[in-house]
Amino acid sequence: MKPKSKKEIAVNLWEMADKIIKEGDYDVINVRKAQFVDAVKAAEALSPAEKEKIINILQTAGAAEVKKHLEEL
Structure with a gap:
């Protein structure tokens, strides 16, 4: 499987946040948030700092700000 580019990952994560x-x-929101966090952590094209920032935005500001x-x- 071809590694995804940062842009492809951003699009997929954007769709998940949406x-x-x-x-x-x-309950479904909490499951989707957990899936989102797992997807961010697994995204190879993102640096550890980018991953941490995205997860932090989700936890503090919400999915709209993540988008x-x-x-x-």
């Missing part, structure tokens, strides 16, 4: 925002069920940050990658 699903978190659109979800109404609290904005990912658009800048």
Whole structure:
């Protein structure tokens, strides 16, 4: 499997963050957040600092702010 570029990873993570925002069920939101964090940690094209920053934004500001940050990658 070909490693994904930073742009491809950003698009995938953006789509995951969008699903978190659109979800109404609290339990499903928590599952999607956990999946998002796992995906960030597994993203080989992101540096450890970038991974930490993305996860921190999700935890402190929410998925909408994560989407904005990912658009800048």
